[in-house]
Amino acid sequence: MNNKRASCRVSHSRRRGQPVERDFRQHHNQGVWREVQEERRQESIPRGVCLSMCPIRELQDREAQNLLHRFEVLSGTERERWPRADPSGVVKEYARPAAGKDSTRPSDLRPPAVLLKTVFYLVDNIAASPTLRPWTEVYDFVFDRLRSVRQDMIIQRVSGADCVAVLERTVRFLIYASYRLCGEPLRLYDPRINDTHLQESLSWLLECYTSGKHPNQEEFQALGLLYNLGSSRATQHTMELPERIRSSPVMHLALSVSRAFMERNPVRLLRLAHSLDFLQSCALHRHLETCRRDLLLIYSHGHSSKNCRFPLHKLAHILALDVPLTNQLCQAHGVEVRGDYVVFSKTSFTEPEAGKLQCAHFHDLVDRKQRDLTVGSIIHGCT
Amino acid sequence: MAHITINQYLQQVYEAIDNHEGSFCAELLSFKHPHVANPRLQLASPEEKCQQVLEVPYDEMVAAHLRCTYAVSNHDFVEAYKCQTLVVQYPFGISGDYFGYIFSSLPIPEGFDDCRMIFQAEQQLLRKGKGKLGDMLEKAAEQLMGCFRVCASDNRAGIDDSKKWGMLFLINQLFKIYFKINKLHLCKPLIRAIDSSNLKDDYSMAQRVTYKYYVGRKAMFDSDYKPAEEYLSFSFQHCHRSSQRNKRMILIYLLPVKMLLGHMPNHQLLRKYDLMQFADVTKAVSEGNLLLLNEALAKHETFFIRCGIFLILEKLKIITYRNLFKKVYQLLKTHQLPLDAFLVALKMMQVEEVDIDEVQCILANLICEGHIKGYISHQHQKLVVSKANPFPLLSSSS
Numbered sequence: 001m002n003n004k005r006a007s008c009r010v011s012h013s014r015r016r017g018q019p020v021e022r023d024f025r026q027h028h029n030q031g032v033w034r035e036v037q038e039e040r041r042q043e044s045i046p047r048g049v050c051l052s053m054c055p056i057r058e059l060q061d062r063e064a065q066n067l068l069h070r071f072e073v074l075s076g077t078e079r080e081r082w083p084r085a086d087p088s089g090v091v092k093e094y095a096r097p098a099a100g101k102d103s104t105r106p107s108d109l110r111p112p113a114v115l116l117k118t119v120f121y122l123v124d125n126i127a128a129s130p131t132l133r134p135w136t137e138v139y140d141f142v143f144d145r146l147r148s149v150r151q152d153m154i155i156q157r158v159s160g161a162d163c164v165a166v167l168e169r170t171v172r173f174l175i176y177a178s179y180r181l182c183g184e185p186l187r188l189y190d191p192r193i194n195d196t197h198l199q200e201s202l203s204w205l206l207e208c209y210t211s212g213k214h215p216n217q218e219e220f221q222a223l224g225l226l227y228n229l230g231s232s233r234a235t236q237h238t239m240e241l242p243e244r245i246r247s248s249p250v251m252h253l254a255l256s257v258s259r260a261f262m263e264r265n266p267v268r269l270l271r272l273a274h275s276l277d278f279l280q281s282c283a284l285h286r287h288l289e290t291c292r293r294d295l296l297l298i299y300s301h302g303h304s305s306k307n308c309r310f311p312l313h314k315l316a317h318i319l320a321l322d323v324p325l326t327n328q329l330c331q332a333h334g335v336e337v338r339g340d341y342v343v344f345s346k347t348s349f350t351e352p353e354a355g356k357l358q359c360a361h362f363h364d365l366v367d368r369k370q371r372d373l374t375v376g377s378i379i380h381g382c383t
Numbered sequence: 384m385a386h387i388t389i390n391q392y393l394q395q396v397y398e399a400i401d402n403h404e405g406s407f408c409a410e411l412l413s414f415k416h417p418h419v420a421n422p423r424l425q426l427a428s429p430e431e432k433c434q435q436v437l438e439v440p441y442d443e444m445v446a447a448h449l450r451c452t453y454a455v456s457n458h459d460f461v462e463a464y465k466c467q468t469l470v471v472q473y474p475f476g477i478s479g480d481y482f483g484y485i486f487s488s489l490p491i492p493e494g495f496d497d498c499r500m501i502f503q504a505e506q507q508l509l510r511k512g513k514g515k516l517g518d519m520l521e522k523a524a525e526q527l528m529g530c531f532r533v534c535a536s537d538n539r540a541g542i543d544d545s546k547k548w549g550m551l552f553l554i555n556q557l558f559k560i561y562f563k564i565n566k567l568h569l570c571k572p573l574i575r576a577i578d579s580s581n582l583k584d585d586y587s588m589a590q591r592v593t594y595k596y597y598v599g600r601k602a603m604f605d606s607d608y609k610p611a612e613e614y615l616s617f618s619f620q621h622c623h624r625s626s627q628r629n630k631r632m633i634l635i636y637l638l639p640v641k642m643l644l645g646h647m648p649n650h651q652l653l654r655k656y657d658l659m660q661f662a663d664v665t666k667a668v669s670e671g672n673l674l675l676l677n678e679a680l681a682k683h684e685t686f687f688i689r690c691g692i693f694l695i696l697e698k699l700k701i702i703t704y705r706n707l708f709k710k711v712y713q714l715l716k717t718h719q720l721p722l723d724a725f726l727v728a729l730k731m732m733q734v735e736e737v738d739i740d741e742v743q744c745i746l747a748n749l750i751c752e753g754h755i756k757g758y759i760s761h762q763h764q765k766l767v768v769s770k771a772n773p774f775p776l777l778s779s780s781s
Contacts, residue, residue, distance in 0.1 A: 263698075265741065305760065307760070309762055
């Protein structure tokens, strides 16, 4: 009956031939459109059934096409023309979603328990391996395979504790990598790509924290704040966290560091930085360059006088660097060093030439915290 | 309006369309009009009735609107939002001069009425545990952007009929959403669009006040305090006297900006607008009393964080240091001030863990920012200040 009416109406309308509208009207008149849509959405969330780290189909394909990664090859067969796959070592790789390719086949998707198992394998057997070298290659492999894990999670709409366990390790890994590979040539490691994925994973993780209880939340809120030091968005987000999280010791320290940065008090910031643990220092380390530059700028203006004699060793102490490095830093910023003294002058301060200073040379503040921490314990968070 | 029957209502709509009475038609589809309270119009399935009286696509537009009133009466804001969305989409499908009459007077925004409905829908979804925060708002924003693009690209009609008049209203609604979902960077292209428009000073004052309020807040967020002060001051001065609530909202953002530029509000103003939370902050900053400032910020922390001004108020610390150190200078009456004196002052304010190195840093920062004229002599552990005006006025050095 509704159909008949619909076709009658069209002949009077000024808008002929609008099929979409006609269907729309029919569904509306039936009034069940919304319910049907909802049901369809529920049914269509894919559920993975692949119980190994890599779907069989992909393993066979890659083996046949000689596309296995060096770490996935059965030991002893590496030099053969067609190296054999090591079933306990092949991990599903990341593949860009493409038209015509069905990424939702259950046999190709790994359920949350397997995803977590995969992450553990990647951390314990690859990232933390004392023998696999160079670490840039280790990083590439783990980075890619973790990306594939996240992809499986997105497709299956994984959430809750499983999701959090995977993301926490991902974030720790990427933060650690941002420090360890700092200074590597661009063709081997791109800090910007690392940053993009780190921010995405961190945002997703913080999103997960908004529901349910998570014991490591304070740790990651603090890491997020330190990594994004100076960002109004990150700071505002932190301010809006519940009081009990903000007042935890780890957050209190991170907030103090953040405050020191916002108030442009690098002396205080560097002093507080001594109290951060290794991973927190890794998160903070890329801001240290700005921090030290701020200090030299402020002091250039504040101490600017012709009789200025500021002890070099004192400056080194405040900058948390040794004397030779302090010397180097001063020179790069146009700050004059005369023997054991620094002569600050507001007119001589200059920004260093791009690329002149290598962050990696100034890592001591972070380095000395690593001591006997293993890579595994850093990423799993058992420090 | 509250007593007419559905047929009478539909007849009115039909006549309005037929006689090209755009504004009356707009009222009949608006949520600000009393007809929405009429239970006879709150129907779950009004499609048949509408089809009997009205032509395509008006029958569907009105049917969606009536379903919306039904949903609102049942407090189902999610449904209501979906229906109003439909209402808004229809005029875009229509092209031609016939439409021009309706559209130019609607304007489209009437269907969105203050976004209150959207926010309520959002709250409901969250309470039911469905959907992420911001999902509904983002969709609404997309809709509004669509409307906005149509308005902005309208080059056909003469200036009186132009859809460009709808632009500022839509932008204000978009600002509201972007601020709520914390995606302020999306405001930039909209601001650019208005800046380059030749209609910008001809929109209604109400719209311009709202616009400047949001642009001022964005400038604050970007730490551009001088422009922020201009925009927010304009907004405050031109906001209608009777809109006390709006004036208060503007003040909440104007006050921190003014304080950063060295202008403290007086108590009368704070009392008039019920903003005594700022009283202690103001007192602390002007006296250089760091202890009181920290206490005041802690006491009203929740309020300041909710308004998003906590971080800006923390920046007042630098001004407070400046005022405190100025007092030290005035007390010691010399141009060569021992650094120790400042350390003592800070310790009196119970600043934790501060040592002489930090004192040097704070002083150096103040000199760098132009709040103090002078230099530090490390060898003599003294701050040597200029004999002429060592503590310039804050408004000149910011």
